[in-house]
Amino acid sequence: xxxxxxxxxxxxxxxxxxxxxxxxxxxxxxxxxxxxxxxxxxxxxxxxxxxxxxxxxxxxxxxxxxxxxxxxxxxxxxxxxxxxxxxxxxxxxxxxxxxxxxxxxxxxxxxxxxxxxxxxxxxxxxxxxxxxxxxxxxxxxxxxxxxxxxxxxxxxxxxxxxxxxxxxxxxxx
Amino acid sequence: xxxxxxxxxxxxxxxxxxxxxxxxxxxxxxxxxxxxxxxxxxxxxxxxxxxxxxxxxxxxxxxxxxxxxxxxxxxxxxxxxxxxxxxxxxxxxxxxxxxxxxxxxxxxxxxxxxxxxxxxxxxxxxxxxxxxxxxxxxxxxxxxxxxxxxxxxxxxxxxxxxxxxxxxxxxxxxxxxxxxxxxxxxxxxxxxxxxxxxxxxxxxxxxxxxxxxxxxxxxxxxxxxxxxxxxxxxxxxxxxxxxxxxxxxxxxxxxxxxxxxxxxxxxxxxxxxxxxxxxxxxxxxxxxxxxxxxxxxxxxxxxxxxxxxxxxxxxxxxxxxxxxxxxxxxxxx
Numbered sequence: 456x457x458x459x460x461x462x463x464x465x466x467x468x469x470x471x472x473x474x475x476x477x478x479x480x481x482x483x484x485x486x487x488x489x490x491x492x493x494x495x496x497x498x499x500x501x502x503x504x505x506x507x508x509x510x511x512x513x514x515x516x517x518x519x520x521x522x523x524x525x526x527x528x529x530x531x532x533x534x535x536x537x538x539x540x541x542x543x544x545x546x547x548x549x550x551x552x553x554x555x556x557x558x559x560x561x562x563x564x565x566x567x568x569x570x571x572x573x574x575x576x577x578x579x580x581x582x583x584x585x586x587x588x589x590x591x592x593x594x595x596x597x598x599x600x601x602x603x604x605x606x607x608x609x610x611x612x613x614x615x616x617x618x619x620x621x622x623x624x625x626x627x628x
Numbered sequence: 629x630x631x632x633x634x635x636x637x638x639x640x641x642x643x644x645x646x647x648x649x650x651x652x653x654x655x656x657x658x659x660x661x662x663x664x665x666x667x668x669x670x671x672x673x674x675x676x677x678x679x680x681x682x683x684x685x686x687x688x689x690x691x692x693x694x695x696x697x698x699x700x701x702x703x704x705x706x707x708x709x710x711x712x713x714x715x716x717x718x719x720x721x722x723x724x725x726x727x728x729x730x731x732x733x734x735x736x737x738x739x740x741x742x743x744x745x746x747x748x749x750x751x752x753x754x755x756x757x758x759x760x761x762x763x764x765x766x767x768x769x770x771x772x773x774x775x776x777x778x779x780x781x782x783x784x785x786x787x788x789x790x791x792x793x794x795x796x797x798x799x800x801x802x803x804x805x806x807x808x809x810x811x812x813x814x815x816x817x818x819x820x821x822x823x824x825x826x827x828x829x830x831x832x833x834x835x836x837x838x839x840x841x842x843x844x845x846x847x848x849x850x851x852x853x854x855x856x857x858x859x860x861x862x863x864x865x866x867x868x869x870x871x872x873x874x875x876x877x878x879x880x881x882x883x884x885x886x887x888x889x890x891x892x893x894x895x896x897x898x899x900x901x902x903x904x905x906x907x908x909x910x911x912x913x914x915x916x917x918x919x920x921x922x923x924x925x926x927x928x929x930x931x932x933x934x935x936x937x938x939x940x941x942x943x944x945x946x947x948x949x950x951x952x953x954x955x956x957x958x959x960x961x
Binding site: 467470471473474475476478479483484485486488490503504507511515516517519520521523524525526527528529530533534537566569570573574577579581584585588589593 | 641644645648649651652653654655656658659660669670673676677680681684685688756757758759760761762763764766767768795802809810830831834898
């Protein structure tokens with residue numbers, strides 16, 4: 456229960472930041488993708504199930520407020536969360552390399568899929584341009600933000616886990 | 629016991645994945661065909677998030693207004709002087725316009741014409757959230773179905789066209805702007821009355837703040853750089869006569885029949901804060917309930933791809949009798 460409430464709060468706060476504050480702090484029209492950081496991090500910290508559900512919620516939020524067809528982002532983020540969950544076994548909190556790698560891979564894959572279905576299929580073939588103008592700038596900006604956001608998320612997740620363990624012990628005794 | 633429990637959970641996650649995949653695939657299909665919106669999800673999201681977004685936005689506005697107060701006195705004085713000059717200039721202009729308007733009224737009376745462009749009923753709204761993806765240009769405003777807004781209404785800012793409402797919640801609505809890559813508008817040249825297609829383009833918008841147009845038939849070369857472009861009377865989504873922008877470049881396609889090029893929009897899409905929604909939908913004879921005028925491969929011609937489409941266009945040219953309406957339906961479907 457505590458996990459769910461924490462996650463929903465994190466998602467709402469990050470969505471609000473992304474849709475309002477970061478719109479004002481954009482670099483050449485590019486805003487960072489906070490949602491992908493959350494989906495990916497929760498995936499590799501807590502596993503497939505949590506990653507999947509967080510992906511669904513984040514995706515639906517984006518679909519409702521700025522998507523084109525209801526369900527595209529939800530489907531995409533769900534799979535990203537789920538796939539990140541496979542890396543839970545290899546995840547160690549002290550090692551920042553794997554989280555950064557996973558978050559950046561998720562961001563790039565997400566943007567590639569959006570390019571494929573929404574641009575390539577409509578005859579916008581200049582992939583290199585979109586790579587330079589959208590995918591790479593967003594990737595860099597997201598990475599910069601994720602260095603901070605990752606540690607915040609890690610601390611929150613560890614706090615929740617410590618609390619859960621304490622409660623479990625109480626019940627054991 | 630514990631391992632059994634874990635195993636059960638593991639299986640259920642896979643099932644959940646399959647179930648949700650199915651649900652979302654169906655919802656994508658439905659929203660493609662029926663232009664379905666979120667329904668109850670919209671309401672929940674609207675009631676939870678929109679008030680908070682409004683709050684953050686108000687705070688941001690307050691901060692920026694405070695920051696503006698720190699402008700130095702010399703800057704303000706300089707600006708004042710410039711504005712005074714502008715006031716003088718505009719007063720002169722206004723006087724001549726008044727004279728002309730008087731003359732126009734008289735002439736209209738003679739011809740027994742009503743005012744050509746009725747003043748639409750409008751409602752003002754604030755932009756409260758931008759698009760969280762970087763691919764498209766849509767935004768959320770703080771007025772919804774409670775204020776009488778419906779899907780398909782036009783959104784303007786200042787004197788220019790901003791976009792169209794694509795989704796409505798009770799307290800918010802979603803606007804797709806005309807510079808968004810998936811947007812198509814039937815437009816018209818004010819001087820010659822030629823109809824053509826204006827489509828948003830991410831690439832040209834990023835590079836030089838312009839959008840593309842195509843399929844302009846201009847035999848006598850009357851359209852030049854700087855010609856104003858308004859929404860066309862043949863459009864089934866946009867009210868006629870709303871200013872879109874000015875032509876910034878123009879070139880003849882390889883088929884020597886049509887022209888394409890770029891338009892600079894009059895609205896500053898980077899700093900959009902307040903918009904007006906026209907509370908009147910375009911009345912078309914047929915009930916075409918299609919807010920998404922996107923997937924049209926044959927009208928998606930930017931300047932670079934025009935050569936590929938030229939064959940298609942020339943075949944279309946053969947049946948040019950009612951080409952204007954054809955072109956519009958192609959753009960809107």
